Amino acid sequence: MNSAIELLAPRYDIAWYPWAVQYFFMIALSYATLWLAAPALVFGKQRWLPTARLALLACLTTTLVAPVALLADLHQPLRFWHFYAYANSHSWMSVGSLVLPLYVVGVIVLAWLAWRPALQAHRQAPGIAGFVARWLSLGDAPTPRALVVLVGLGTLALSTGIMLYTGAEVAIVKARPLWHTVWLPPMFVATGFIAATGLILVLNRVAGERSTTVSRQMLKVMLGACLVAGLVAGSWFLDGINASVGSVAAAMESVRGSAEWRSTALWGGLTGVVLFGAVLYLLTRPASRRPALYAWAWVLGLVALHVGWMFRWVVLMDVQTVARHSAGFHHYGIPAGSSGILGIVGTFGLWLAAILLIDLFVPWRQARQGGSAADLSPANSAPAHPDAQSAAETTEGAPSHG
Structure with a gap:
């Protein structure tokens, strides 16, 4: 007599919605652009000042929007106070609930200190711009450079x-072998810097700066970040195919038979290789050809943003479709409402609104490492024409004929 045993495994809904992707993406842009602003605003390297001004704009706006996406993903946002009423030092989320507010305040204060001299210089401007400048500048006292450095x-x-908590809170989840690996946190950071350099390249174009110095600096950082991401991804893959036990080996086994995951891996690998090759090509061209080529660097910026966002989508959303208690994969369709497409578009719309408001009322193009309004000469108060600026910058490496 033959007998059959039927196993029933429950199907659980996904725990994290696309809001989580938006949060992890925005907060990665935030901390990466902060580090890209640091050479000029913290360490005083003047050649990085044009880059730092764009980076600080990106940093503040993404820092303001990221917690909104995080609260939306809590399912019951009004209960966020439970993180503080029932703190748990063994929970990375609980640790993050303490670090994140301090970080947000730090970014806001740093941006205010960097923009304060320019705001003081615009206190007498007519209309609402002058009112905002008088209200935000908080007096005429100079801004100590030491305070900017300290903050x-x-x-x-x-x-x-x-960086540590956003990577660790995912990597410690043992129930998901694709998450439970030491390679995930550094990959989050590397792809975050790739996306941040891409965002600055796009802002350099859209804001009308079109600085070849900014493009050159960001392409160099992007090249390094792509190299680091490639090394991490290669080590991650080799760890999976060579180990017979462990989370990486289990992760490889769980998606080995999926054509969708193979195509995703192929797409990610090819996109990374193409981006790395294109950046390397631009940086190795003769100096006379770079200005014309750098004018298209914003296209690589869009590709870099795609890499950063799609990596987080695959890690946070696609991984949740892998069945934990049975074989196969669960289907996930993106809903059209606030927990899906509307939430994704709304997050980017909120970021765009923040950046437009700052562009309207804050002279962010004159950010500096402290000082006073008197330090801003009329020549420095007005941004240079992009063509004149680019012409001055491209003289580097060009032969002199006169």
Whole structure:
């Protein structure tokens, strides 16, 4: 007599919605752009000042939007106070609930200190712009450079806590072998810097700066970040195919028979290789050809943003479709409401609104490492024409004929 045993495994709904992707993406842009602003605003390297101004704009706006996406993903946002009423030092989320507010405050204070001299210079401007400048500048006293450095160093230290907790809170989940690996946190950081350099390249174009110095600096950082991401991804893959036990081996086994996951891995690998090759090509061109080529660097910026966002989507959303208690995969369709497409579009819309409001009322193009309104000469108060700026920058490496 033959007997059959039927196993029933429950299907659980996903725990994290696309809001989580938006949060992890925005907070990665935040801490990466903060580090890209640090050379000029914290360490005083003047050649990085044009880059730092764009980076600080990106940093503040993404820092303001990221917690909104995080609260939306809590399912019951009004209960966020439970993190503080029932703190747990063994929970990375609980640790993050303490680090994140301090980091947000640090970024806001650093941006205010960097923009304060320019706000003081615009106190007499007519209309609402002058009112906002008088209200935000809080007096005429100069901004101590030492204070900018101190706040910047403290915020950089807090940003390392953000990097650590956002990676660790995913990597400690043993129920998901694709998450439970030491390679995930550094990959989050590397792809975050790739996306951040891409965002600055896009802002450099959209904001009308079109600085070849900014493009060159960001392409160099992007090249390094792509190299680091490639090394981490290669080590991650080799760890999986060579180990017979462990989370990486289990993760490889769980998606080995999936054509969708193979195509995803192929797409990610090819996109990374193409991006790395294109950046390397631009950086190795003769100096005379770079200005024309750098004018298209914003296209690579869009590709870099795609890499950063799609990596987080695959890790946070696609991994949840892998069945934990049975074989196969669960289907997930993106809903059209606030927990799906509307939430994704709304997050980017909120970020766009923040950046437009700052562009309207804050002279962010004149950010500096402290000082006073008197330090801003009329020549420095008005941004240089993009063509004139680019012409001055491209003289580097060009032969002299005169």
